[in-house]
Structures are given as structure tokens and as C-alpha cells.
Amino acid sequence: MSRLLAACLVAATFAASYAGQNPRQIMEEVQRRQHSDSQHYEGTLEVIGNGNRIATKRWVFDRIGAFGNSKGMLRFTVPAEVKGVGLLIINHTDRASDQWLWRPNIGREQRIALQDRSTRFFGTDFSFEDLEERDVAQFDYKFLGDEKDTWKLQSTPRKSSQYTYGYLWVKKDNYTVVKVESYNKKGLVRIIDYRDFELTKGIWTARTIEVADVTRNSRTTLKYDKLEYNLPMKDGDFTLDALRRGP
Amino acid sequence: MTGLLLFALLAQIFEQRGFIENQALFYPQTAPNDSAQAVDQATLRWDASYKIAPWLKVSGALDARADTHRQVDRAARLDLDDRTTQRPALSLRELNATIHKGKLTAEFGRQIIRWGKTDILTPTDRFAPKDYLSSVVDSDFLAVPAARITIAGANDSLDAIWQPWFTPSRIPLLDQRWTALPPASNGVTIVDEGARYPGRGQYGLRWNHIAPRYEYSLSYFDGFNNLPLFNASFDPATATARAQRFYPSMRMYGADAAVPLPWLTLKGEAGYFTSTTPGEQDYVLYVIQVERQVKEWSLVGGYAGEAVTGGAGNPLSFTPDRGFSKSFVGHATLTIDVNRSLTVETAVRSGGSFVRLEYSQAFGEHWRVTPGVAWIRGDMTDFLGQYHRNSYASLAVRYSF
Numbered sequence: 001m002s003r004l005l006a007a008c009l010v011a012a013t014f015a016a017s018y019a020g021q022n023p024r025q026i027m028e029e030v031q032r033r034q035h036s037d038s039q040h041y042e043g044t045l046e047v048i049g050n051g052n053r054i055a056t057k058r059w060v061f062d063r064i065g066a067f068g069n070s071k072g073m074l075r076f077t078v079p080a081e082v083k084g085v086g087l088l089i090i091n092h093t094d095r096a097s098d099q100w101l102w103r104p105n106i107g108r109e110q111r112i113a114l115q116d117r118s119t120r121f122f123g124t125d126f127s128f129e130d131l132e133e134r135d136v137a138q139f140d141y142k143f144l145g146d147e148k149d150t151w152k153l154q155s156t157p158r159k160s161s162q163y164t165y166g167y168l169w170v171k172k173d174n175y176t177v178v179k180v181e182s183y184n185k186k187g188l189v190r191i192i193d194y195r196d197f198e199l200t201k202g203i204w205t206a207r208t209i210e211v212a213d214v215t216r217n218s219r220t221t222l223k224y225d226k227l228e229y230n231l232p233m234k235d236g237d238f239t240l241d242a243l244r245r246g247p
Numbered sequence: 248m249t250g251l252l253l254f255a256l257l258a259q260i261f262e263q264r265g266f267i268e269n270q271a272l273f274y275p276q277t278a279p280n281d282s283a284q285a286v287d288q289a290t291l292r293w294d295a296s297y298k299i300a301p302w303l304k305v306s307g308a309l310d311a312r313a314d315t316h317r318q319v320d321r322a323a324r325l326d327l328d329d330r331t332t333q334r335p336a337l338s339l340r341e342l343n344a345t346i347h348k349g350k351l352t353a354e355f356g357r358q359i360i361r362w363g364k365t366d367i368l369t370p371t372d373r374f375a376p377k378d379y380l381s382s383v384v385d386s387d388f389l390a391v392p393a394a395r396i397t398i399a400g401a402n403d404s405l406d407a408i409w410q411p412w413f414t415p416s417r418i419p420l421l422d423q424r425w426t427a428l429p430p431a432s433n434g435v436t437i438v439d440e441g442a443r444y445p446g447r448g449q450y451g452l453r454w455n456h457i458a459p460r461y462e463y464s465l466s467y468f469d470g471f472n473n474l475p476l477f478n479a480s481f482d483p484a485t486a487t488a489r490a491q492r493f494y495p496s497m498r499m500y501g502a503d504a505a506v507p508l509p510w511l512t513l514k515g516e517a518g519y520f521t522s523t524t525p526g527e528q529d530y531v532l533y534v535i536q537v538e539r540q541v542k543e544w545s546l547v548g549g550y551a552g553e554a555v556t557g558g559a560g561n562p563l564s565f566t567p568d569r570g571f572s573k574s575f576v577g578h579a580t581l582t583i584d585v586n587r588s589l590t591v592e593t594a595v596r597s598g599g600s601f602v603r604l605e606y607s608q609a610f611g612e613h614w615r616v617t618p619g620v621a622w623i624r625g626d627m628t629d630f631l632g633q634y635h636r637n638s639y640a641s642l643a644v645r646y647s648f
Contacts, residue, residue, distance in 0.1 A: 055585040079612040080647035107361040113507035116540035123585030241399035
């Protein structure tokens with residue numbers, strides 16, 4: 001009897017341990033391992049429509065702060081006609097981000113309204129919402145099972161979003177997100193693949209991100225260059241005034 | 248090796264961009280004072296900035312222009328103040344220094360200053376004279392010499408501007424189609440007697456507040472209208488009319504706001520304008536507009552209104568800002584893909600209307616071709632309608648670098 005009890009206890013402990021790999025804990029571990037106080041990279045984007053490369057763009061991205069409470073500044077450097085165009089992203093822990101777009105040829109910043117976040121960002125397959133960084137606390141998660149060396153989770157946004165839910169695949173060995181499928185009421189909208197992982201300053205980072213817009217048969221590849229973490233940055237370089245002032 | 252390192256360092260703090268553009272305009276109709284039906288103009292613009300120190304940046308922009316219609320001065324000199332009736336062949340479009348320390352940003356020199364939140368018509372944008380030479384319905388901004396101090400916090404910013412030297416809007420030339428002369432002026436020789444410019448500077452203040460669900464600004468301006476009134480005299484003996492431009496004093500009390508709602512964004516902007524100059528009216532200009540993104544369409548629509556509160560007014564004036572009021576205005580852009588877009592802009596009022604349609608396509612990383620048409624209808628008593636002979640087709644080819 002006592003052996004049976006012991007076996008039951010072991011089984012219960014194992015079950016608890018498996019349940020301990022609950023989706024929220026997985027995502028909190030993902031976020032903990034991705035934590036940095038700042039990030040800088042130069043991104044090269046290739047937009048591919050109907051199998052042909054139709055545009056190349058480059059931007060420089062800086063972020064200060066960590067998940068959910070960070071600020072990001074993105075500036076195009078190539079092609080020449082969009083050079084200087086900037087996007088300021090102020091992420092919040094309790095709601096969707098605030099975003100402002102700066103176009104040098106107009107000379108005024110424009111607030112990107114919440115309902116406009118599903119719009120493609122400058123013709124790429126990223127939407128404005130895809131560029132914001134949300135805290136795990138802003139989603140509900142469901143564990144869907146194991147797939148090879150990954151866990152498959154379902155995420156449902158608690159706050160306003162163009163997506164109704166999404167699937168995430170998290171690698172078991174290093175807690176990196178390797179794929180995201182995002183759905184709206186009509187079905188699958190975007191597939192994001194994370195590839196070419198490298199360890200940079202102790203953080204496993206995908207050096208290539210491919211976003212496919214399923215509804216348009218178009219995809220955009222973003223490659224990270226000159227990636228740095230925890231560089232010293234100033235809060236004052238992430239304001240509307242800084243957006244207008246330029247780099 | 249040292250040279251390479253120095254070059255790499257300089258490349259990080261020196262930024263430049265620019266374009267060469269050729270634009271051809273085709274007018275199906277001639278105008279009483281302008282028989283030309285095709286105009287070609289070329290522009291080279293070069294913007295550069297150099298970050299001398301983390302807190303100090305110098306920026307400048309040069310324009311070089313040529314055209315077939317004498318809208319561009321042929322004299323080979325560098326223009327520094329943008330006060331000429333013709334566009335200068337070579338002009339210093341911008342030259343300014345930006346000092347940034349903590350929450351303070353100070354900009355000194357020639358710079359483009361934009362205020363306000365609405366599009367198509369922006370009543371509070373008082374430091375932004377325009378160039379109306381080639382088209383009254385599609386104009387470019389001019390820089391002004393000014394000192395601008397901005398104190399910016401996380402949610403609030405205060406902008407203080409002092410412009411010691413007046414820059415007028417560049418109005419259409421008297422002998423060209425965008426100056427619509429009344430039929431009674433047939434046979435009359437019109438002589439441009441130049442301009443009387445204000446003798447003092449102008450200044451303005453703007454406070455902007457950003458909240459989670461809205462943002463708004465309050466602004467004040469004390470200076471002069473950059474659009475002129477005219478003093479005119481007529482000599483019947485020689486059938487000669489002489490016109491001199493002058494710029495009425497202006498005080499503006501302005502406000503603008505943007506409120507993102509669940510289905511659309513509501514924007515409003517209003518300015519109350521007073522003047523001590525005889526012949527200038529006191530009035531309110533306002534714009535209410537809504538914006539909405541529908542898939543790849545960006546839609547803006549609204550109403551621009553005007554209410555005169557005092558003064559008799561001067562019939563001899565050029566006031567496109569008030570001319571666009573009492574109109575339903577709209578702007579729509581379709582992003583077809585990363586390289587192609589379509590833009591439609593319109594203003595419709597009781598006496599006249601215009602629609603401008605542009606298709607734009609990029610080729611590779613540098614080239615862009617933009618064909619377009621502008622259709623203007625109405626009668627001579629209406630600000631827009633008086634240009635009913637000036638509907639045009641355009642073709643612009645731009646190389647950006």
C-alpha cells in the first residue's frame with residue numbers, strides 16, 4: 001500500500017513537474033533569457049512578392065528597457081527615398097504601445113492609431129503591431145503539446161490586437177521562439193520563422209526573421225547585423241523630440 | 248589604416264541624402280496671361296548633416312533648379328533668404344545647428360518648422376511659408392531663419408520660436424497662369440512694384456500634451472501673414488496697374504487635437520486670427536477630419552471651415568489657406584505594394600473643386616516615376632474655380648541618392 005502510495009506520489013510529482021512546464025512559465029523563461037537593458041541592430045529587409053525580390057530596405061533599431069516597458073526607435077537608412085523616416089515605439093505593460101511615424105519630407109510626426117496597427121509597415125510584411133514588444137503578462141497561454149524538440153503553445157492577447165490568437169513553437173533546449181503563427185477572425189494571417197540563432201552576449205538571438213503574409217502571398221526577410229545588447233543609451237533619445245531631431 | 252579608421256568614424260557622423268527630379272507639366276488649356284502648355288522643371292536637392300559632438304549637429308540643404316518657364320531665376324548666385332519672386336537657381340534651403348542636452352533642444356538657423364496635426368489645410372502652421380509658383384494645389388514648404396527652443400518631457404513639450412527675418416510665401420508670377428486675372432484686366436499692363444516687408448521679427452509658442460487616449464496642443468503666434476495683400480494703383484492714361492505686396496500683422500490663438508477612437512482617428516485644428524492692419528479681417532479657420540486605415544487604404548476626410556469675426560477685408564489678396572476653407576477635403580492613399588502607390592486628394596466647395604490623382608512606382612533602390620493629373624473646376628468668383636483653365640497632367644522622374 002505504502003509502495004502504491006509512493007508510486008502515486010512519484011506519478012503526481014511527475015505530473016506536477018510536467019504541469020510545472022506550464023505555458024506561462026515557459027514564456028516567462030523565454031522572456032527572462034531574452035532580457036537585456038538595451039538592444040541595437042542594423043536590419044536588412046528583403047520584400048519578396050510572388051517569388052521575386054521586389055525591394056530591399058535597411059533600418060537601424062535601438063531599444064531601451066525590457067519587455068513591456070521598453071522604448072524603440074527605428075530609422076530607415078536605405079533606400080535613399082525613405083532615408084530618415086523614423087518610427088518611435090513606446091511599449092506599455094498594461095496596454096498596446098504608442099507609435100509615432102516621422103517622415104522628413106512632411107516634417108511632422110504622425111501618431112499611428114490603434115486601429116491602424118494592422119497596416120503593413122512601409123510596404124513590408126511586418127504590420128505596425130508586429131514591431132511592438134509585449135510582456136508575457138499581456139497574453140493568456142495554453143500548452144498544446146510537444147513537437148520534436150519544441151513546445152507548441154497557444155497565445156491569446158488580453159489587450160487590443162489585430163490577432164485573435166497565435167501559435168508559438170519554443171525550443172526546449174534554449175527557450176527560444178522559433179516560429180509564430182498569427183490568426184485573426186478569418187484565419188491565418190502571418191507566419192514568422194526565426195532562424196540562424198547565435199549567442200550574443202549570452203542571449204540566443206535569431207539573426208534572420210522571415211515574415212510571410214499569407215493573405216498576400218508575400219514575405220519579408222529581416223537579417224540582423226551589428227547586433228549589440230546592453231549598450232549605454234539615454235531615455236531622452238526615445239522621445240518625440242528625438243524622433244524629429246534625427247540620429 | 249588610420250585613414251580608414253577616420254573614414255569609418257566620419258561616415259558614422261556624416262549623413263547625406265538627396266534627389267534629382269525632372270517634372271513635366273502639361274496644360275490642355277492656355278490662360279489669358281499664359282500661353283505655355285508645357286513646362287519642364289528640374290531640381291537637385293542635397294541634404295547633409297554632420298554630428299560634431301553627441302550634443303551638437305549641423306544640418307544643411309542645397310537646391311539647384313532650372314526650368315523652361317522663367318519661374319526659376321537664371322542669375323548664377325546663391326540665394327539665402329527666399330524673398331525673390333522667382334525661385335533662385337541656387338539656394339540654401341536649410342542651414343542650422345541643433346544643440347541637444349537633456350530635455351532641451353535648441354535649433355538655430357534656416358529650418359523648416361511645422362506645427363499642427365491636420366492635413367491638406369493646417370491653420371496653426373504659421374512658420375511654414377509655401378512656394379505656390381508652379382501650382383496652388385500642390386505646393387512645397389520653405390524654410391525660415393529662426394531660433395527654436397524645445398523643452399520636451401515624456402508627455403509634454405514646449406516649443407518657443409523666434410523668427411527675426413521674415414520669409415514670405417512665394418506667390419505665382421503676375422504673367423503666369425496661377426495668377427488668375429479678372430476679364431476687366433484685358434489690355435492693362437500690370438507692373439509688379441515689389442514688396443514691403445515687415446520690419447520686426449515674429450515669435451510663437453506651442454505646448455503639446457500626449458495622453459494615452461488623446462493628444463492636444465495649444466499655440467500662440469505673433470507676427471505677420473506670409474501671404475500678401477496688395478496696394479494697387481491704376482493710371483488710365485497708360486492703362487497701367489501697379490501692385491505692391493505687403494504682409495499684414497497677425498496674431499493667432501490656436502489649438503489642435505487628435506483622438507484615436509476604436510474605429511477611426513478624429514483630428515481637429517483651429518486658429519483664431521486677428522490683425523491690426525487695415526484691410527485685414529479677423530477670422531477663425533478650423534478643420535475637422537477623420538482618418539481610417541482600411542487594409543492598404545489610408546483614408547482622410549473632413550471639413551475645412553472659416554468664420555469671419557470682423558474687418559472689411561481687402562479684395563486684392565492671395566490667400567490659398569482661406570481659399571481652401573468652406574470645403575470638404577479628402578485624401579486617400581492606396582499602398583499597392585512596397586514599390587507602388589496611388590494617391591487621390593480633393594477639395595470640393597460650392598463654387599469650385601479640384602481632384603489630384605497620382606500613381607507612383609519605384610524602380611530599384613533609386614528611381615521613382617510619378618505620373619499624375621489635377622482637375623480643377625468652378626467659376627471665376629471662387630478661389631479654386633478661378634483656376635479652372637489650369638487642370639494639368641504631370642510626369643515626375645526622380646533619382647534619389
